[in-house]
Amino acid sequence: MLETIPLSLDEVVAVAKEHFDGGWRLVTMTAVDVGEAGFEIFYHYDKDLVMKHYRLSIPKETVVPSISPVYFAALLVENESRDQFGICFSDIVLDFGGHLYLEAEVRAMPFCKVSVAQKQS
Amino acid sequence: MARTILPFGPQHPVLPEPLHLKLTIEDEIVVEALPTLGYVHRGLEKLCEVRDFNQMVQIVERVCGICSCLHALCYCEGIEQIMGVEVPRRAKYLRTIWGELHRVHSHLLWLGLFADAFGFESLxxxxxxxxxxxMDIMEATCGNRVVVSVNVVGGVRRDLSPEQCQWIEQQLIISEKEIRQLQxxxxxxYTVKKRCCGKGVLTKEQAYQLGAVGPMLRxxxxxQDARQTGYAAFGELGFEPIVEYDGDSYARCAVRFRxxxxxxxxxxxxxxxxPAGETAANVEGANEDDTPRIISGNRGGIMQSYNRDKHHSITAAPPPDLDIPAGSLAAKVKGKPDGEAVTRVEQPRxxxxxxxxxxxxKNMDRVRIRTPTFANIPPLLAILPGCELADVPVIVLSIDPCISCTER
Amino acid sequence: MFNMTKNVVANLFAKSSTRLYPFAVRGHFEGFRGTLHINIDECIFCRTCQIKCPSQCIAVDNKAGTWTCEAMSCVYCGVCVDVCPTSCLSMSKEHRQVATEKQTMAYQGVPKKKKKEAAE
Structure with missing residues (x-):
């Protein structure tokens, strides 16, 4: 089973900074739609092939502070989460504004489950 | 100085896949690179909500044609972790063999494309x-050439007979000899070094901070290599990663060659x-399911003979005749996955x-695939500024971009 | 400097690496998944292949006794062959012929009567 460390919204950047200074590599982030409860965002860090997973639970329409100023590599995955789930990140170093994959006319979030899709229809 | 914005891709002679870069150039020097993605986005991750978790094996294989076997391997290991299945040892070794053969063919493909990128078409x-x-080994042992479809949850679908193993070894000896001639x-x-040495240098610190993976990192x-974590049979085989220290296109090429x-x-x-033994385990999850699935990839014995024509100059020796007792590979998948898992494997990239x-x-709730090129694009953006426009194709290709992987 | 020269000379005198298709056709290995075949007489129209197919190219109608496969959607993974309870599906090693339009493999069989009806 996956061992995760809970994370709160205001710790996100501080934890990223701590790992960056500690020589950890950002493997990736994973956004999961958990229905009514909102989203879960996982931060996967790696050092010497040992992985650490942080779990951030947020309600829908929360703006998450971006860690891309710390880890430049996070910019693609944050833009991707914006495209797929509509999770907004503040201050991404290179913000595609939800159009990394999607065309400008697309308004529905393709990876979200029923609750969001209904609202937009 | 006047700045020009030059589109690089999505259609470009050197790119096998549609990556689009907006290059801001001053004279001949690149000062900024911005990526645009989305030309081959298919939303395969979303398919997990409609397809059975067993069917997803075939779907994740199609994320990327070149490393299909390793995608399936990673997915199956994850499901096995969730459902607590111990894969038979023979299956682990078979997975390793096919996975490594995939790496060989992917690297050879890349080495060819790279040679093409700097204009060495003969190479x-x-x-x-x-x-x-x-590719012939793949076809003879797996049944397909590229998307081999041998992994299933619980094991593998095909087996290798001693004769086949011998034939593979013979083929490998010939291939290795041929590759060493090109070394x-x-x-x-001189020309290769001139085009690659010192181009697109990624320093050791940068590589780690920007999250580079694979040959880019090494x-x-x-x-660092995910094979050190000991997935499949690597835990028993032992593994030492190959490292180069220059961080330029040439070093990445050398890593891949070695x-x-x-x-x-x-x-x-x-x-x-x-080892001898079963090639697939029975899968039983926490929840009982009344529809057991029989995997018998090998009913009548595989590969009796090879239909060889005299113009077929590639194969040196035809694989010998063989017979495998039917019904030796059987696995039942019962139950459904409940839980979370993170798995890593080392792809060619x-x-x-x-x-x-x-x-x-029976459907997965979420399948998230972080492919190597996805991680290698930020380092690419960091090494492009400062290089000459003529070197951009070589540098872009030196990360081995796979955009189908990246966008899924 | 002259590394390739040896290779070039060797290639000059060696046999061609390519074949003169269509005069020389490469054979396939035994066990290659080339074409999907069905022995419709043995099919019991259980729909297992339809359910298990990852690309959903198979459609089975158990009332009318038809079995159809969208040949262009098939990905040749061989899962249907593995799961078929009566082993009526098989793969042969030859490729399907090239075609100018999309093809559907359609077979008409005799639907199996239910046990109750058969007993009457």
Whole structure:
């Protein structure tokens, strides 16, 4: 089973900074739609092939502070989460504004489950 | 100085896949690079909500044609982790063999394309001729050439007979000899060095901070390879990553070339140490399901003979006749995955990560695929500024971009 | 400097690496998944292949006794062959012929009567 460390919204950047200074590599982030409860965002860090997973639970329409100023590599995955789930990140170093994959006319979030899709229809 | 914005891709002679870069150039020097993605986005991750978790094996294989076997391997290991299945040892070795053969053919493909990128077309054809031999091994042992479809949850669908193993070894000896003939050209040739040395330098610190993976990371002096985590049979085989220290395009090329030869050794070692036994385990999850699935990939014995025509100059020796008792490979999949898992394998392009979440239904709740090129694009954006426009194709190709992987 | 020269000379005198298709056709290995075949007489129209197919190219109608496969959607993974309870599906090693338009493999069989009806 996956061992995760809970994370709160205001710790996100501080934890990223701590790992960056500690020589950890950002493997990736994973956004999961958990229905009514909102989203879960996982931060996967790696050092010497040992992985650490942080779990951030947020309600829908929360703006998450971006860690891309710390880890430049996070910019693609944050833009991707914006495209797929509509999770907004503040201050991404290179913000595609939800159009990394999607065309400008697309308004529905393709990876979200029923609750969001209904609202937009 | 006047700045020009130059579109690079999505259609470009050097790019095998549609990557689009907006290059801001001053004279001949690139000052900024911005990527645009989305030309081959298919939303395969979303398909997990409609397809059965067993069917997803075939779907994740199609994320990327070149490393299909490793995608399936990573996915199956994740599901097995969630459902608590112990894969038979023989299946682990078989997975290793096919996975490494995939690495060989992917690296040979890349080495050819890379030679093509700096205009050495003859070398490109020579590498691809060797690759054809590896593709033949795939076809003979897996049933398909590229998307091999041998992994299933619980094990593998095909087995290798002793005769087949022997034939593979023979083929590998010939291929290795042919590759070694090309070694001096790709690694020591004046023109090749002129085009690659010192181009697109990624320093050791940068590589790690920007999250580079695979040959990109190892070319910059980090001895990190997901195979060290011991997935499949690597835990028993032992593994030492290949490292180069210069961090330029040449170092990445050298890493890939040496890894090709290393993979030959791993295949040989795995064949030599492969234990006898079952190739697929029965899968039983927490929830009982009344529809057991029988996997019997091998009803009548595989590969009796090879229909060889006299113009077929690639195969040196036809695989010998053989018979395998039917019904030796059987696995039942019962139950449904419930839980989360993160698995990593080393793809030819670098570390591949899967996050899998099942909620006790036959569909997965979330399948997240972090492919190596996805991780290698930020370093690419960091090394492009400052290089000459004429070097952009070589540098872009030196990360081995796979955009189908990236966008899924 | 002359690394490739040896290779060039060798290639000059060696046999061609390519074949003169269509005069020389490469054979396939035994066990290659080339074409999907069905022995419709043995099919019991259980729909297992339809359910298990990852590309959903198979459609089975158990009332009318038809079995159809969208040949262009098939990905040749061989899962249907593995799961078929009566082993009526098989793969042969030859490729399907090239075609100018999309093809559907359609077979008409005799639907199996239910046990109750058969007993009457």
């Amino acid at each position: 490109f054809m020579q590498f691809w001729r060797v690759r054809e031999r590896i 001096t050209t790709i690694l020591n040739d 070319g910059s002096g980090w001895a 890894e090709t030869l290393q993979s030959f050794d791993i295949v040989r070692l795995a064949i030599a140490r492969m 670098g570390e591949l990560m899967y996050y899998l979440k099942g909620v006790g239904s």
